[in-house]
Amino acid sequence: MIGRKFPLILLLTFVALVACSQETVQTSNGSEANGDETLSSTGSESISLNMATLSQGSSWYVYGATMASILQDEVDEINRVDVLPYSGGYGNVDLLDNGEADIALTFNLNNLWAYNGDNGYEQKYENIRALVGGMDKxxxxxxxxxxxxxxxxxxxxxxxxxxxxxxxxxxxxxxxxxxxxxxxxxxxxxxxxxxxxxxxxxxxxxxxxxxxxxxxxxxxxxxxxxxxxxxxxxxxxxxxxxxxxxxxxxxxxxxxxxxxxxxxxxxxxxxxxxxxxxxxxxxSTTLTTTTELSEDLAYAITKALAENKERLVDGHNALSYYIPEEGLHPDNIGRIPLHPGAEKYYQEKGWLE
CATH class of the missing domain: 3.40.190.10 (Periplasmic binding protein-like II)
Structure with missing residues (x-):
């Protein structure tokens, strides 16, 4: 009987290993991913984000590539930021709403109109939240x-x-x-x-x-x-x-x-x-998200961009107009709510009354 059980145990172990390997994919940096989340070398969860911008060669695409580099360097939780070469101010709100994008470049005007459901928007997007505003002119x-x-x-x-x-x-x-x-x-x-x-x-x-x-x-x-x-x-x-x-x-x-x-x-x-x-x-350009983004991640993204203006300007000179302490002004974000994570960062800096 003992001789029969031993091969069966080996077979079950092999099947379990195969099943585990089928749920694991390799990321570009060699770490292993399970679903949408990846495990870093330290064993902690890291995240891939999609960022909606505009067509390749546009200012917004360059903005996005610059921000992606900063976020990947400065936010430990972020493994990768994929810069989507679409869809522009109007369409990026839809990409956020349907989950195709986690963060997006929009205009302050788009935020206001989308939140209220007017001026080209046929519904109210009450789940959008601002991270950073007033990034350019x-x-x-x-x-x-x-x-x-x-x-x-x-x-x-x-x-x-x-x-x-x-x-x-x-x-x-x-x-x-x-x-x-x-x-x-x-x-x-x-x-x-x-x-x-x-x-x-x-x-x-x-x-x-x-x-x-x-x-x-x-x-x-x-x-x-x-x-x-x-x-x-x-x-x-x-x-x-x-x-x-x-x-x-x-x-x-x-x-x-x-x-x-x-x-x-x-x-x-x-x-x-x-x-x-x-x-x-x-x-002006804003970085916008939805209520689906976690508070910790929204805080980290806001902090990384607000504290790396030089790198932003190195990426595109138009971002020299960005004044981090004014990035939360209602006019600069389209008078929509700040994400709680961004709000936490601005409060810590003493910029939010």
């Missing part, structure tokens, strides 16, 4: 050709309504961040697409290259789009065609605050021929 750029400005003696968008000017407006594709900004700016001036058409003007939603050629060829008069300093499309337009960057007056900026915009000042000489300041509706 974006502007809503408004350019008109000098030929058009001189012909109608234009100093403000308000002149279009007052004089019923037949302007040919260009935006990027409908539903994008820039096209939404165009609609909102027109709205506070008492205009919309139909009104522009009623004046004999036109509205075209198209790609950047078509916008550039239309301005250059005299087939377009005004272009409205979200931009950074030195935005490639605006840079090319200003080089090819004499244009005027139009400011938005304080009374209209105040109305745009309802949508979450702030006042940003584009400094002189950013673009060819722009030797003056431009007052613009402003927005």
């Amino acid at each position: 974006y502007y809503v750029g408004i350019v008109m050709t000098n030929e058009f400005v001189d012909r109608y003696d234009i100093t403000s968008i308000a002149d279009i309504k007052e004089k019923e000017i037949p302007i040919r407006l260009l935006t990027v594709n409908r539903g994008s961040q820039g096209e939404m900004a165009a609609r909102q700016i027109l709205e506070v001036y008492g205009l919309d697409y139909d009104t522009i058409k009623s004046y004999g003007g036109s509205v075209e939603h198209t790609s950047f290259d078509v916008v550039q050629s239309s301005i250059q060829d005299g087939r377009g008069d005004m272009f409205i789009q979200v931009m950074t300093e030195g935005h490639p499309a605006f840079t090319e337009i200003a080089i090819q065609t004499p244009v005027t960057f139009i400011s938005v007056e304080d009374e209209y900026l105040e109305k745009l605050r309802e949508y979450g915009y702030v006042k940003n000042i584009l400094p002189p000489n950013v673009y060819n021929g722009q030797d003056y300041e431009v007052q613009s509706p402003g927005l």
Whole structure:
């Protein structure tokens, strides 16, 4: 009997080992992973995160790669951060909500609109939470050709309504961040697409290259789009065609605050021929998550980014605008709740009243 039991024990042991090995995969650093979590060399659990950004080559993709490097170096619990080359300000909220992304770059405006379920969002995303805000400066750029400005003696968008000017407006594709900004700016001036058409003007939603050629060829008069300093499309337009960057007056900026915009000042000489300041509706990049992220991990992520600004700036100079102690300001995060982990860090630093 003893001779029969011994082989059976060996067989059961072999089966158990095979079963265990089937649930174990190798990670890129050689550690063993079980499901979504990995075991570090010390035996403690480590985590892989997905971070939603924008297409490869974009500023946000570079931001994401920079942040991923910092988080992997500074947060022991994080084994790997995969930078997703999609989906942009609007779409990244959906990626967070459906669990495809754990953290995401968004605009402060997207956070506000998503949380309230308006301005392009068909539902309320009440589970989103902010980690870091005010990471850079974006502007809503408004350019008109000098030929058009001189012909109608234009100093403000308000002149279009007052004089019923037949302007040919260009935006990027409908539903994008820039096209939404165009609609909102027109709205506070008492205009919309139909009104522009009623004046004999036109509205075209198209790609950047078509916008550039239309301005250059005299087939377009005004272009409205979200931009950074030195935005490639605006840079090319200003080089090819004499244009005027139009400011938005304080009374209209105040109305745009309802949508979450702030006042940003584009400094002189950013673009060819722009030797003056431009007052613009402003927005900024945030790092956003959901209530699903643990408090400890949210704390560690917030701390790592807030305490490594030099590395952020080394990755992309636009992040030089980031002031960690202002990263929690309601306007900078879209007036949504802070994640409790981020809130804990800011309280420890004495930045949260």
